[in-house]
Amino acid sequence: MNRYTPLRWKRVSLLVDKKAVAALGAFLLLVAGVAILSLGSGDMSIPPAEVVKALFGAGEGMHELVVRSFRLPRILLALLAGMALAASGAVLQGIIRNPLASPDLMGITGGASLAVVTFLTVFSDRANALTVSIQWLPLAAFLGAFLMGTIVYALAWKGGVTPLRLVLIGIGLTHAVQALTTIMILFGPIYLATQVHIWTTGSVNGANWNQVTTLLPWALLLIAWIWISARHLNIQELGDAIAGGVGSRVQRERLFLLAVSSALAGSAVAFVGGIGFVGLMAPHIGRRIVGSSYGALVPVSALIGGFLVLGADWIGRTAFSPMEVPAGVFTSAIGAPYFIYLLLRTRN
Amino acid sequence: MSVLIKTTRQKAAGIAVGILLVILFAGCSAVYGYTEVGWKTALDALTVFDGSKEHIIVLKNRVPRALIGAAVGMSLAIAGALLQGLTRNPLASPDIFGINAGAGFAIVLSAAFFSVSSIHQFAWVAFLGAACTTVIVYLLGGVGAGGLTPVKLTLAGASMWLLFASLTQGMLALNERALEEVMFWLAGSVEGRKLEVLTSLLPYLAAGWLGALMISGPLNVLLMGEDVAASLGQRILIVKIFAGVVVVLLAGGSVAIAGPVGFVGVVIPHVARSLVGMDHRWVIPYSALLGAILLLLADIGARYIIMPNEVPVGVMTALIGTPFFVYIARRGLNRL
Numbered sequence: 001m002n003r004y005t006p007l008r009w010k011r012v013s014l015l016v017d018k019k020a021v022a023a024l025g026a027f028l029l030l031v032a033g034v035a036i037l038s039l040g041s042g043d044m045s046i047p048p049a050e051v052v053k054a055l056f057g058a059g060e061g062m063h064e065l066v067v068r069s070f071r072l073p074r075i076l077l078a079l080l081a082g083m084a085l086a087a088s089g090a091v092l093q094g095i096i097r098n099p100l101a102s103p104d105l106m107g108i109t110g111g112a113s114l115a116v117v118t119f120l121t122v123f124s125d126r127a128n129a130l131t132v133s134i135q136w137l138p139l140a141a142f143l144g145a146f147l148m149g150t151i152v153y154a155l156a157w158k159g160g161v162t163p164l165r166l167v168l169i170g171i172g173l174t175h176a177v178q179a180l181t182t183i184m185i186l187f188g189p190i191y192l193a194t195q196v197h198i199w200t201t202g203s204v205n206g207a208n209w210n211q212v213t214t215l216l217p218w219a220l221l222l223i224a225w226i227w228i229s230a231r232h233l234n235i236q237e238l239g240d241a242i243a244g245g246v247g248s249r250v251q252r253e254r255l256f257l258l259a260v261s262s263a264l265a266g267s268a269v270a271f272v273g274g275i276g277f278v279g280l281m282a283p284h285i286g287r288r289i290v291g292s293s294y295g296a297l298v299p300v301s302a303l304i305g306g307f308l309v310l311g312a313d314w315i316g317r318t319a320f321s322p323m324e325v326p327a328g329v330f331t332s333a334i335g336a337p338y339f340i341y342l343l344l345r346t347r348n
Numbered sequence: 349m350s351v352l353i354k355t356t357r358q359k360a361a362g363i364a365v366g367i368l369l370v371i372l373f374a375g376c377s378a379v380y381g382y383t384e385v386g387w388k389t390a391l392d393a394l395t396v397f398d399g400s401k402e403h404i405i406v407l408k409n410r411v412p413r414a415l416i417g418a419a420v421g422m423s424l425a426i427a428g429a430l431l432q433g434l435t436r437n438p439l440a441s442p443d444i445f446g447i448n449a450g451a452g453f454a455i456v457l458s459a460a461f462f463s464v465s466s467i468h469q470f471a472w473v474a475f476l477g478a479a480c481t482t483v484i485v486y487l488l489g490g491v492g493a494g495g496l497t498p499v500k501l502t503l504a505g506a507s508m509w510l511l512f513a514s515l516t517q518g519m520l521a522l523n524e525r526a527l528e529e530v531m532f533w534l535a536g537s538v539e540g541r542k543l544e545v546l547t548s549l550l551p552y553l554a555a556g557w558l559g560a561l562m563i564s565g566p567l568n569v570l571l572m573g574e575d576v577a578a579s580l581g582q583r584i585l586i587v588k589i590f591a592g593v594v595v596v597l598l599a600g601g602s603v604a605i606a607g608p609v610g611f612v613g614v615v616i617p618h619v620a621r622s623l624v625g626m627d628h629r630w631v632i633p634y635s636a637l638l639g640a641i642l643l644l645l646a647d648i649g650a651r652y653i654i655m656p657n658e659v660p661v662g663v664m665t666a667l668i669g670t671p672f673f674v675y676i677a678r679r680g681l682n683r684l
Contacts, residue, residue, distance in 0.1 A: 171506045172673035179666030329518030336511035
């Protein structure tokens with residue numbers, strides 16, 4: 001059976017990967033399912049059918065309020081952040097050509113965290129109010145992420161970058177960045193400390209529509225951008241020599257992709273903090289399902305990432321109620337063993 | 349490898365110089381800070397205590413702090429030297445392998461959910477956490493083809509570190525009261541600890557120091573390769589377990605006192621080896637002295653960097669240690 005179907009429309013033609021489309025559809029359904037379950041659970045339990053009604057504005061008044069004003073922003077934020085982190089991880093694994101690369105192990109989320117804490121500390125006045133618009137926060141996170149990505153990459157450069165050196169230096173710099181973050185917290189207003197801890201673990205608690213509408217354009221645009229430049233990623237995967245041989249401007253493309261990847265990780269970190277290991281796991285699961293062609297891999301891993309964070313948030317919110325466990329705890333608890341499993345496999 | 353200090357006599361003299369330096373910097377630690385007290389006042393506080401503000405600061409704050417700093421620095425550096433020798437991995441150390449984070453997680457867990465608060469209980473909890481992490485990392489590093497390789501061990505350690513760091517943060521996010529208590533401690537700090545904390549843990553640490561010196565000879569043999577060591581009649585497993593126990597005592601004890609102070613264990617053994625070569629009978633004492641010196645200096649620096657506030661000493665060691673770490677990582681994992 002042929003896996004690919006060509007789509008032609010006048011002068012445009014597309015080669016569609018049927019398996020990828022099927023996988024996308026399946027994960028969309030899965031995400032929608034978890035989202036509806038999650039929307040329905042909490043202090044006030046709402047059956048799935050009522051949730052769907054409320055979403056389309058046909059439910060009871062109370063249900064509509066809870067679902068649309070309280071729970072929906074949180075669900076969307078979790079979904080978007082998961083998608084952004086997963087896409088970022090997929091790109092990093094492509095340009096570094098290493099399955100162990102991920103925004104957290106390379107210190108990129110750490111850099112973004114540092115930037116965000118610095119931003120909050122520097123631009124807070126005595127009354128703990130921000131002196132500049134919160135809209136600038138994603139920019140700060142992006143700058144932190146990008147700087148960190150470039151620094152790690154540059155320090156790991158020694159006539160080329162080996163994946164192991166990249167990971168090692170990432171580990172070292174993550175330690176250092178954590179130290180700097182601690183300094184900023186001690187500098188900053190007291191209330192920040194608690195906030196920052198919840199937030200560096202990664203939590204979508206307290207999400208509001210404002211955050212969703214700020215993150216939405218960033219995340220979707222950047223993911224779309226990566227999807228469009230999937231062919232560059234595919235070429236990068238072949239190795240520098242071949243990529244250069246077929247006419248790719250390897251270093252330039254790599255820097256550019258690194259920037260996009262940092263931007264994605266940074267924008268996610270800006271709103272939900274460092275939800276760990278999503279950027280590592282999602283692309284792997286995706287690769288298992290649709291293979292390593294980025295045209296299919298990017299959207300599928302994005303959906304898987306969204307699914308992971310959504311699921312982690314749902315479990316964290318309901319399993320230990322009334323306590324709320326930050327979503328990042330669950331993703332790390334699954335992610336660390338997964339990382340070790342990968343480690344064992346790749347060394348074999 | 350070219351070493352700076354070659355003859356035995358020079359090495360012994362180096363130890364004496366090291367001890368003098370430790371005493372000198374401990375003195376500096378008692379004198380310099382937000383309240384400058386002067387050398388004479390500091391000395392008076394120890395000999396003819398008169399209850400004045402300066403004397404109280406010196407006796408209740410500065411001296412314990414200097415002693416704790418020196419003890420923690422020694423312990424972490426020795427633990428790092430042992431781990432690096434044991435695993436032949438230049439990045440091995442209690443912090444990179446996640447052992448400190450494991451001990452820290454155990455302490456936060458016990459403080460948040462089981463209301464443990466006495467230092468003795470903390471110590472045993474920390475030992476337990478450190479021991480579990482050591483075993484896990486060691487097992488993980490050895491699974492799969494090729495057995496125990498430096499690369500696998502490092503990555504297994506790093507992932508355990510990430511796991512424990514995020515679990516600890518999650519715990520703190522759940523429990524704000526615990527957060528206030530352990531925030532400064534978690535960053536790694538020797539400030540504001542009472543002398544009793546040190547004295548009650550000193551037996552464990554001292555046992556660790558002695559154990560490290562005892563194991564240094566067998567460790568030299570082990571460094572020639574396990575085959576060689578076995579054919580020379582060494583019981584490798586016993587040596588490894590003994591060294592592991594010493595590491596757990598030193599790392600767990602340090603974490604219980606000062607929280608996870610990073611990078612001392614990675615950096616110092618390298619400096620020590622570049623001074624005296626690969627003989628662990630010298631590397632261990634040199635690491636101990638250098639570790640104490642580094643931590644004392646870092647702690648003095650920590651008082652000045654954002655005067656009048658202080659940064660935790662763990663932040664300072666991380667800032668000093670990172671460039672060094674990057675250098676070692678760039679050099680590669682195959683050279684100890």
